[in-house]
Amino acid sequence: MRITVYDGKDCIGGNKIYVQIDDKTGFFFDFGNNFSTSDKYFHDYLVERSVGGINTYVELDMIPKLNIYRADLIPADLDVSSFKNVPVQAVLLSHAHADHAGMIGLLREDIAVVASPLSLALLKSFKDTGQTYLGSDFTYFKQRIPSDDDGFVLEPPRNATPVWRPLYATGEADDTFYEFMRASPYARAELPEPDIRSADELPFDVKAIPVDHSIPGAVGFIVEADETIAYTGDFRFHGTHGGDTERFIKEAKKAGVSTLIIEGTRVSRENDHYVSEEDVQQAINAEFSERDGPLFVNFNGNDLDRLRTVAEAAKKNGRTLLITEKLLYKLLAANSAGYSCSLDGIKVLLPFASSTVRAWQKNLRDAYPDLFVTIPDVRNRLEEYVIYLNYYNVKDLADIRPDGGTYVHSASEAFGEEQEFDFVRMSNWLKHYKIEIVGFEMRYDRMLGRERPFFVGNFHASGHASAEEIARTVDVIDPDRLIPVHTLERGWFYERWDGKVKS
Numbered sequence: 001m002r003i004t005v006y007d008g009k010d011c012i013g014g015n016k017i018y019v020q021i022d023d024k025t026g027f028f029f030d031f032g033n034n035f036s037t038s039d040k041y042f043h044d045y046l047v048e049r050s051v052g053g054i055n056t057y058v059e060l061d062m063i064p065k066l067n068i069y070r071a072d073l074i075p076a077d078l079d080v081s082s083f084k085n086v087p088v089q090a091v092l093l094s095h096a097h098a099d100h101a102g103m104i105g106l107l108r109e110d111i112a113v114v115a116s117p118l119s120l121a122l123l124k125s126f127k128d129t130g131q132t133y134l135g136s137d138f139t140y141f142k143q144r145i146p147s148d149d150d151g152f153v154l155e156p157p158r159n160a161t162p163v164w165r166p167l168y169a170t171g172e173a174d175d176t177f178y179e180f181m182r183a184s185p186y187a188r189a190e191l192p193e194p195d196i197r198s199a200d201e202l203p204f205d206v207k208a209i210p211v212d213h214s215i216p217g218a219v220g221f222i223v224e225a226d227e228t229i230a231y232t233g234d235f236r237f238h239g240t241h242g243g244d245t246e247r248f249i250k251e252a253k254k255a256g257v258s259t260l261i262i263e264g265t266r267v268s269r270e271n272d273h274y275v276s277e278e279d280v281q282q283a284i285n286a287e288f289s290e291r292d293g294p295l296f297v298n299f300n301g302n303d304l305d306r307l308r309t310v311a312e313a314a315k316k317n318g319r320t321l322l323i324t325e326k327l328l329y330k331l332l333a334a335n336s337a338g339y340s341c342s343l344d345g346i347k348v349l350l351p352f353a354s355s356t357v358r359a360w361q362k363n364l365r366d367a368y369p370d371l372f373v374t375i376p377d378v379r380n381r382l383e384e385y386v387i388y389l390n391y392y393n394v395k396d397l398a399d400i401r402p403d404g405g406t407y408v409h410s411a412s413e414a415f416g417e418e419q420e421f422d423f424v425r426m427s428n429w430l431k432h433y434k435i436e437i438v439g440f441e442m443r444y445d446r447m448l449g450r451e452r453p454f455f456v457g458n459f460h461a462s463g464h465a466s467a468e469e470i471a472r473t474v475d476v477i478d479p480d481r482l483i484p485v486h487t488l489e490r491g492w493f494y495e496r497w498d499g500k501v502k503s
């Protein structure tokens with residue numbers, strides 16, 4: 001067995017970890033988008049030219065030069081003859097975050113995705129609701145053909161029938177999951193039948209064990225071949241499923257793992273203070289119970305456990321949580337695959353938008369007509385609701401027109417300067433409507449000569465384990481070889497397990 005970390009080593013995310021079992025068999029652990037690389041080249045409207053297929057990614061060294069990509073994404077002027085041949089049957093996907101899954105769409109269509117039913121349903125929901133970048137062709141997609149004589153421009157014909165990649169579900173799922181996977185997002189076309197098999201049918205022995213993370217459906221993997229390896233993906237203990245992570249550690253120890261590939265996101269974070277999802281529940285509940293006026297809340301839209309936390313706090317305080325249509329779709333996708341978040345106390349606020357309604361939206365509105373409210377419905381009754389407000393829909397404030405209120409920031413801190421500017425803009429909107437901000441405050445930074453956000457209170461729990469918990473995980477599993485990924489601090493691992501750490 002040979003392990004090559006093509007990406008995701010000295011950065012947070014972008015994991016592309018190749019494992020070759022023998023000369024015919026191999027797989028990747030995750031095939032994600034490396035945001036530290038893509039942020040170097042892309043921002044806002046400066047994005048890759050998708051009609052160029054994989055060309056931009058190859059030119060900018062964003063993907064490994066291997067013969068693993070879809071033929072329909074290779075333009076005629078891109079020479080891939082020097083790309084190395086390696087056997088790849090599958091991507092073992094730890095969870096559906098883009099820094100782990102975001103480049104899967106580029107892979108050859110015979111390369112399977114092995115993931116929990118929850119992750120598969122979420123990936124499909126991302127695609128159904130309009131993620132259009134190439135990497136989001138995770139599950140089904142339309143193959144491209146040249147639209148020019150030279151074959152430099154690759155586009156999917158409008159009426160093409162989509163194809164599915166083979167999917168392997170690592171856990172049990174019932175009919176609602178298969179129903180969701182079959183549901184067509186198109187108004188006038190069906191989706192072909194998806195090809196979903198059980199992970200037991202793979203040509204190598206894989207065990208997927210749920211772990212706790214800030215998106216449902218996360219798993220860690222244990223693969224047994226001539227040696228036994230384990231991959232944690234991203235994990236934590238302080239969410240609502242910490243017991244799952246403990247079970248993963250136990251199983252890995254029992255399996256006698258010789259190589260452990262482990263994340264280390266938080267090992268180097270300074271001033272890292274411990275906040276659990278339970279702390280967040282209490283903080284949000286306390287905040288909601290003290291306020292009479294309009295309430296707005298922000299959280300990461302993939303963090304469905306947080307959505308549940310917020311919905312429960314809203315209900316406890318006699319309010320209805322208003323979310324976006326996309327978020328409802330995602331929640332229903334997750335619920336179809338075994339997640340459980342009640343819709344009781346949740347509704348969708350429809351913003352003023354163009355009259356074009358896409359098929360997935362129409363299906364949703366037909367199936368749940370009582371769940372939708374409009375801005376005029378809520379404008380004069382804001383104290384009955386908690387409104388989900390993020391960076392992209394903050395502009396709806398201009399239509400909602402609140403006069404005062406409270407905004408609770410229950411999401412990650414700003415990482416990097418660009419994100420700090422997003423917070424500045426967000427706080428400008430909130431200030432304009434005299435809305436008090438809870439969870440962060442803007443302070444003047446004399447070194448920078450500008451305002452930047454400082455995060456206060458227990459309104460967010462990280463998706464990752466702390467340094468001490470990572471150390472305990474390594475010590476309990478006690479592998480011969482340790483490969484740290486998803487970390488800026490490999491040195492931290494060398495300091496503790498010097499002889500064992502391999503890159």
Ligand SMILES: [Zn+2]
Nearest residue numbers: 095097234463
């Ligand atoms: Zn993650």
